[in-house]
Structures are given as structure tokens and as C-alpha cells.
Amino acid sequence: MTYQVSIFLENKIGHLEKVTAVLKEAEINIRSLHLNHTANGWGILNLVVSNPELAYQLLNDHGMSAALREIVVVKMTDKPGGLDNLLKEIVKAGVNFTNAYGRVVNDGVSAYFVIDIQDIPEARMNLTNVGLEIIADQNVYGI
Amino acid sequence: MYWEKEIETLERKDLEKLQVERLMKTLNQAVHSPYYGRVPEIRKAIKTGINLIEQIRELPFTTKEDLRNDFPWGFLASDKRDVVRLHSSSGTTGNPTAVYHNKHDLNSWANLMARSLFAAGVRDTDVFQNMAGYGLFTGGLGFQYGVEMLGCLSIPAGAGNSLRQIKLMRDYGTTVAHAIPSYLGRLYDVFKEEGLDPRKDTKLHTLVIGAEPHTEEHRLRIQEMFGVKAYNSFGLSEMNGPGVAFECTEQNGLHIWEDAFIVEIIDPITLKPVADGEIGELVMTTLDRQAMPVIRYRTRDLTRFLPGECKCGRTHRRLDRIAGRSDDMFIIKGCNVFPMQIEGVLMKLPEVGEDYRILLETIDDQDEMIVEVEVKKDWFKGDLSFLDKLQKHITHLVRDEVLVRPLIKLVEPGSIPKNEGKAVRVFDHRKK
Numbered sequence: 001m002t003y004q005v006s007i008f009l010e011n012k013i014g015h016l017e018k019v020t021a022v023l024k025e026a027e028i029n030i031r032s033l034h035l036n037h038t039a040n041g042w043g044i045l046n047l048v049v050s051n052p053e054l055a056y057q058l059l060n061d062h063g064m065s066a067a068l069r070e071i072v073v074v075k076m077t078d079k080p081g082g083l084d085n086l087l088k089e090i091v092k093a094g095v096n097f098t099n100a101y102g103r104v105v106n107d108g109v110s111a112y113f114v115i116d117i118q119d120i121p122e123a124r125m126n127l128t129n130v131g132l133e134i135i136a137d138q139n140v141y142g143i
Numbered sequence: 144m145y146w147e148k149e150i151e152t153l154e155r156k157d158l159e160k161l162q163v164e165r166l167m168k169t170l171n172q173a174v175h176s177p178y179y180g181r182v183p184e185i186r187k188a189i190k191t192g193i194n195l196i197e198q199i200r201e202l203p204f205t206t207k208e209d210l211r212n213d214f215p216w217g218f219l220a221s222d223k224r225d226v227v228r229l230h231s232s233s234g235t236t237g238n239p240t241a242v243y244h245n246k247h248d249l250n251s252w253a254n255l256m257a258r259s260l261f262a263a264g265v266r267d268t269d270v271f272q273n274m275a276g277y278g279l280f281t282g283g284l285g286f287q288y289g290v291e292m293l294g295c296l297s298i299p300a301g302a303g304n305s306l307r308q309i310k311l312m313r314d315y316g317t318t319v320a321h322a323i324p325s326y327l328g329r330l331y332d333v334f335k336e337e338g339l340d341p342r343k344d345t346k347l348h349t350l351v352i353g354a355e356p357h358t359e360e361h362r363l364r365i366q367e368m369f370g371v372k373a374y375n376s377f378g379l380s381e382m383n384g385p386g387v388a389f390e391c392t393e394q395n396g397l398h399i400w401e402d403a404f405i406v407e408i409i410d411p412i413t414l415k416p417v418a419d420g421e422i423g424e425l426v427m428t429t430l431d432r433q434a435m436p437v438i439r440y441r442t443r444d445l446t447r448f449l450p451g452e453c454k455c456g457r458t459h460r461r462l463d464r465i466a467g468r469s470d471d472m473f474i475i476k477g478c479n480v481f482p483m484q485i486e487g488v489l490m491k492l493p494e495v496g497e498d499y500r501i502l503l504e505t506i507d508d509q510d511e512m513i514v515e516v517e518v519k520k521d522w523f524k525g526d527l528s529f530l531d532k533l534q535k536h537i538t539h540l541v542r543d544e545v546l547v548r549p550l551i552k553l554v555e556p557g558s559i560p561k562n563e564g565k566a567v568r569v570f571d572h573r574k575k
Contacts, residue, residue, distance in 0.1 A: 008523050008553075046525070060520065061336075
């Protein structure tokens with residue numbers, strides 16, 4: 001199972017840095033970042049990191065509200081139209097996600113697309129059925 | 144089971160007779176103070192005598208302002224040589240209020256405290272940890288002397304330093320602890336951070352909570368967290384401090400010790416007594432204090448008498464938990480709001496932590512009530528829509544309770560500053 005770390009954050013100066021300071025101290029690498037803010041002064045920071053379990057543990061120990069949230073990550077090509085091609089396949093698979101973000105990979109030809117969705121097992125099945133490649137944990141975390 | 148059976152179960156008519164007797168004694172003592180020496184109604188009452196307890200209504204009220212204006216010695220009714228201790232408010236704004244005690248007063252106070260704790264089931268076999276601040280705040284020494292008189296093994300831990308509190312509890316097998324309710328949520332968090340469960344890893348069976356108004360929901364939450372009975376304690380430094388009124392093991396209202404105080408409940412606007420059972424402002428007169436008697440003190444605390452007799456057999460009347468303070472009430476968008484109403488809503492929600500703040504702000508020339516609420520860590524699953532729904536839900540509940548639509552702000556756990564003394568909940572930043 002693949003996880004992102006989700007952190008509840010108030011929109012205040014220095015709050016994002018509190019998170020990154022903890023990760024830096026533990027030498028945890030951030031692979032991808034997505035910040036989701038509401039009009040009510042708070043939001044959720046989603047991180048794909050090299051060691052999500054450790055990051056989750058450390059952030060909670062530092063008094064922050066962090067959660068491990070399961071995601072599914074699929075491969076796409078890193079060229080114009082790559083995302084559109086991928087989304088056409090996702091539409092075919094009938095998968096409706098609540099949140100998504102991406103990341104390029106340093107092989108120069110591919111990128112990863114992170115999908116945050118309620119029913120992960122069903123999404124995995126549907127995405128596989130249309131022939132999409134689901135990325136293994138160690139590749140997502142870049143270990 | 145009583146600490147002083149005869150006085151605690153005294154027939155009402157005999158209790159009132161005792162009150163009248165002690166009131167006359169108190170007036171005769173009070174008149175020696177510079178302040179009460181100037182009050183003609185007191186001189187008159189001493190001359191003509193008082194036969195009925197209701198006649199106390201002919202005497203003027205004493206307010207906190209009066210105590211401040213005649214600071215420091217205006218209310219001292221005995222020779223300074225006999226006074227052995229003072230307690231005082233912090234006085235960060237203007238003069239503090241100081242209260243003086245001689246040896247008799249301290250003994251009488253300790254006895255009320257011991258009587259209160261005994262009524263809540265505390266015995267000389269208990270180990271009592273007092274987590275209140277020692278010093279000018281009465282919650283430290285006030286409990287200390289009572290606990291010693293009762294005969295418990297006392298641990299004068301003082302406030303704060305949660306790791307040390309937990310260590311003391313475990314080292315000495317603390318069975319009873321006293322703290323302000325807002326601190327206990329913090330202490331519980333530290334238990335959890337240490338991988339401990341107070342229900343299993345301590346011998347606690349009773350908590351005493353006071354010095355801060357709190358709701359029944361808050362009490363239930365504390366009982367659940369620690370797996371104990373939590374008893375409500377009421378006091379104010381002008382009336383000694385803790386030990387003024389206390390819950391017995393029935394946990395149904397606080398017996399106020401009427402051999403030591405005359406208790407009235409008045410309408411804070413008309414200043415007339417409210418109908419029996421109605422909420423109003425508590426007014427108190429000391430009956431057993433020599434160094435500094437205080438007559439008809441307006442406490443600003445809002446409460447009511449609970450009707451009927453208590454199953455425990457004590458005849459001293461019961462006060463309902465404090466519903467707020469008459470000076471805590473604020474008016475926003477034309478509605479009168481008591482912070483305790485908002486607390487009542489928040490404490491019913493399991494997702495919400497014990498700490499909250501109410502900020503009154505002027506935003507675009509409109510007065511707004513912002514309520515900052517901490518979401519408990521266990522409830523956070525990284526789900527934006529859950530938090531969104533929670534925020535809307537709280538907004539509705541508060542709106543239904545106080546008739547003003549609040550701006551609910553969800554904040555990170557632990558981000559609301561903790562107070563060591565009484566928690567300050569309301570911050571008024573409105574442009575006047």
C-alpha cells in the first residue's frame with residue numbers, strides 16, 4: 001500500500017516550515033508536495049516522502065496533526081499531451097478522484113500522477129483493467 | 144458520613160438562627176474597619192439589632208470596586224498584629240484585591256475545606272496531590288491546609304510541569320488530585336504522549352475540579368479520560384478561596400456552607416432577590432471571619448439554588464454549577480452571549496479539544512464572533528471534506544444556541560495558549 005502524509009495546517013507564517021524542519025532533521029526527502037487551502041484559514045498539506053511511516057510518527061511527536069492516507073500512483077509520459085492521454089484512460093476506467101497531483105521523474109520520459117480517492121482497492125482494479133501502470137511503493141518513495 | 148454531623152445536618156430554622164447570631168457578631172467586628180465604620184446602615188443595624196435573616200437586605204452591597212478603592216487596609220477589621228496571612232488577586236489592571244486572615248480565620252477555612260473534601264468521599268487514607276499554584280492564588284494553600292486537617296498524605300505539587308505531576312502520581316500512588324479543569328486536558332495529552340493511560344497506570348479514584356466555570360459535558364469528559372469521579376469545587380478569594388461550596392458524592396449541585404456564609408441570589412439589574420430556583424448573581428456575607436469580614440459581596444457569579452433536599456442528608460442548600468459571570472457576558476449583534484453557552488456546545492462534540500477561544504473582532508465595519516476550536520489529532524484523517532463538514536456543523540450548533548452566527552476557525556491542536564491560572568476565553572478586539 002502506498003501512502004502520502006497529510007498534515008492539518010493553519011495558514012500562518014512559519015507553519016509550513018515547522019513541517020519541513022522536522023523532515024530535514026530526520027533526512028526525509030520530499031518527492032512531491034501539494035498544498036490545499038480553504039477560505040477559512042486552514043488547509044491540508046499532502047506530501048509524498050521517502051519514508052512516510054517515519055514522517056508520520058515524527059510529525060505527530062512534534063504535536064502536529066498528521067495522518068497516513070492511502071494513495072494510488074500511476075505512470076504517464078512526460079511530454080505535451082501526456083496528462084490528457086492519461087486522463088482519457090482514467091475516464092475510461094470510471095475513476096473519480098477527490099484530489100490529485102503530479103511529479104516528474106528524472107528518467108526524462110515519464111512522470112507520476114498521484115491520486116487521492118476514497119476506495120483505493122476498487123480504483124487500483126479499474127485503473128489496471130484499462131492497462132495503466134501502477135507504480136510500486138519503492139519507486140513512488142524514490143528509495 | 145459527615146465531617147461535622149451536627150452542623151452539616153442542622154435543621155433549617157436552627158441554621159438560620161445561627162446565621163442571625165453570627166451576622167450580628169460579624170457586623171460588630173466589621174465596624175472596626177475603616178470602610179464599614181463609615182457605613183451608616185451597619186451602625187444602625189448594630190444599634191437596633193437583627194432578628195430575621197431577611198433583614199440583611201437593608202445593608203448595602205460590597206463590590207470588587209469597593210475592595211479596590213480602599214486598598215490596601217480599608218477592610219481590615221482587626222489589629223494588623225493579629226493578621227497572619229494575605230491572599231490577593233494579581234492586580235495587573237489597577238489595585239489588586241487583598242484578603243486578610245488571622246489564625247482563627249485560617250483554621251475556620253481549613254475546616255470548611257476538610258468538610259468539603261470529606262463530603263466528596265476523600266478520607267485520611269487518601270494520597271492527595273494538589274496541582275494548583277501555591278502562592279497568592281488560594282487554590283494552593285487553601286487546599287493544603289484542608290487536606291492536612293483531614294489527614295490525607297498531601298503532595299503539594301503546585302501547578303504545571305506535567306511530566307513531574309505524572310511521576311509524583313505514580314511514585315506515591317496518588318488517589319485524589321485537585322486541578323483546574325482546563326489543565327486536565329493538557330495533563331491527559333502528556334499521559335498519552337508518554338504511552339500511559341491514567342485509567343490503568345495510576346491509582347486515582349477522585350478528581351477535584353474548580354476555580355473555573357465549566358459545563359457538565361466538560362466534567363463527563365474529564366471523568367471518562369481519567370476513569371474517576373470528578374467533583375466540582377467552588378470558591379473565591381474574597382470568601383477565603385476554595386471550600387465555599389462543594390459537591391457531595393451525589394454529584395448533584397454544590398452544598399454551600401451556610402454556617403459560614405449568608406447566601407443570596409439577586410437580579411444583577413434590579414438588585415432584588417430572584418424567585419427561588421431562578422438564576423441570578425450570587426451575593427455572599429462572611430459569618431466566621433474576623434480579620435476581614437465582608438458584607439453582601441457581589442460575586443458576579445451567576446447561579447441558582449437547586450430545589451429540594453439532597454439525598455446525602457445535608458441541610459445546607461445546593462448551588463447549581465456556575466452558569467457564567469455577570470461581567471463575562473458580552474453583547475454582539477444585539478444578542479447577550481455567555482461564553483459557557485458556547486463551551487456547552489463544543490464539549491458535546493467528540494472531535495473537539497478542551498481548549499477554545501472566543502475573539503470579538505470588527506471586520507469590514509461588522510462585529511464578528513470568531514470561535515477558535517482545536518480538532519483532536521485522533522479525528523484527523525487527512526480528509527478535507529470531513530473538516531469542512533465539521534466546521535459547518537459547529538457553526539449551526541453555536542448559532543442555534545446563542546442566536547449569532549459565529550465564524551468557526553479550526554486550529555492546530557495545542558495552538559491555543561494554555562493558562563496556568565483561570566483560563567481566559569474571550570478577547571474583545573472590537574473597535575469601540
